[in-house]
Amino acid sequence: MLADPPAFxxxxxxxxxxxxxRAGTDVxxxxxxxxxxxxPAPDGYRRSEPFYxxxxxxxxxxxxxxxxxxxxxAPGTAALLRRRPDLLHVQWLAAPELDRLLFHPxxxxxxxxxxxxxxxxxxxxxxxxxxxxxxxxVIVHSEHGRETLxxxxxxxxxxxxPVFPTEPQQTDDGxxxxxxxxxxxxxxxxxxxxxxxxxxxxxxxxxxxxxxxxNGYRAEAGDLAEWRLGYLSHAELVNALGDATVALFxxxxxxxxxxxxxxxxxxxxxxxxxxxxxxxxxxRRFEAGRxxxxxxxxxxxxxARELLESPSALDAARAGARRARESLTWDAAAAAHLxxxxxxx
Numbered sequence: 356m357l358a359d360p361p362a363f364x365x366x367x368x369x370x371x372x373x374x375x376x377r378a379g380t381d382v383x384x385x386x387x388x389x390x391x392x393x394x395p396a397p398d399g400y401r402r403s404e405p406f407y408x409x410x411x412x413x414x415x416x417x418x419x420x421x422x423x424x425x426x427x428x429a430p431g432t433a434a435l436l437r438r439r440p441d442l443l444h445v446q447w448l449a450a451p452e453l454d455r456l457l458f459h460p461x462x463x464x465x466x467x468x469x470x471x472x473x474x475x476x477x478x479x480x481x482x483x484x485x486x487x488x489x490x491x492x493v494i495v496h497s498e499h500g501r502e503t504l505x506x507x508x509x510x511x512x513x514x515x516x517p518v519f520p521t522e523p524q525q526t527d528d529g530x531x532x533x534x535x536x537x538x539x540x541x542x543x544x545x546x547x548x549x550x551x552x553x554x555x556x557x558x559x560x561x562x563x564x565x566x567x568x569x570n571g572y573r574a575e576a577g578d579l580a581e582w583r584l585g586y587l588s589h590a591e592l593v594n595a596l597g598d599a600t601v602a603l604f605x606x607x608x609x610x611x612x613x614x615x616x617x618x619x620x621x622x623x624x625x626x627x628x629x630x631x632x633x634x635x636x637x638x639r640r641f642e643a644g645r646x647x648x649x650x651x652x653x654x655x656x657x658x659a660r661e662l663l664e665s666p667s668a669l670d671a672a673r674a675g676a677r678r679a680r681e682s683l684t685w686d687a688a689a690a691a692h693l694x695x696x697x698x699x700x
Contacts, residue, residue: 432453433457465493
């Protein structure tokens with residue numbers, strides 16, 4: 356049983372469940388209704404949505420949703436723990452403070468630390484030590500993640516985050532930089548705008564759902580940027596990737612791996628990334644772009660300029676992105692997960 360109570364990563368859940376099913380595993384995904392768009396239809400697995408039956412339907416991002424969600428969390432968790440799968444693999448803990456009281460798995464259990472220490476509770480180290488100790492195994496997506504959790508006394512297993520493969524029609528103009536995904540303060544959009552301004556002839560495509568005010572960014576970017584705001588459908592996502600020459604990831608050190616990065620590499624789009632968390636690892640490993648020091652806008656601009664202005668450098672980075680797509684597959688990830696599961700059941 357895979358569990359993602361808050362439906363934070365529905366596409367990841369779908370791809371992993373489908374790959375496990377292809378490998379001969381009986382899989383059920385237990386989650387909640389995704390509030391922002393359609394989710395992929397189950398492919399070889401079952402999906403149920405018992406969590407947050409009212410709050411996930413009545414609200415999108417309204418703060419009015421939170422009290423109702425808290426009230427719904429305990430019965431959803433209790434129902435999950437009454438189940439007796441051979442193995443329970445939890446993707447996200449939606450309410451860590453409540454889960455410290457409520458979540459005591461009674462079957463072999465695994466947790467994937469997508470965010471090593473989620474931002475809202477990152478300083479509550481004793482909370483996360485207690486929660487992670489309840490799982491038989493913990494998975495992270497990078498060596499950086501493994502080292503971070505080792506500092507907390509957790510011996511984590513690295514299973515690299517697969518890419519999300521797509522085949523967009525390549526419609527880029529050779530000068531388009533892409534910022535993809537939800538717009539949050541840690542994504543460094545201001546640095547991306549500043550870097551774009553330093554590159555003659557470059558333009559910036561910003562595609563994603565804003566979770567912070569963007570009026571200041573829009574004024575700062577002026578005519579350099581095109582804005583495709585809102586939760587992107589799959590078709591809109593593929594179109595944005597097809598229009599991109601290079602993707603930028605000037606993130607601050609608040610998460611370990613980026614789904615948007617794996618979307619870009621899966622589409623054959625090279626990346627320029629700050630060296631934070633585990634984000635640099637696939638870019639370096641596959642030579643799929645450039646890694647620059649965190650917070651160094653000049654280095655970000657120089658690396659992006661090199662790829663935009665040097666056809667040979669761009670071709671080499673695109674080849675690296677294709678290598679990532681060929682190596683970081685969902686079937687390979689499923690096989691690694693099954694090896695881990697077999698240690699427990």
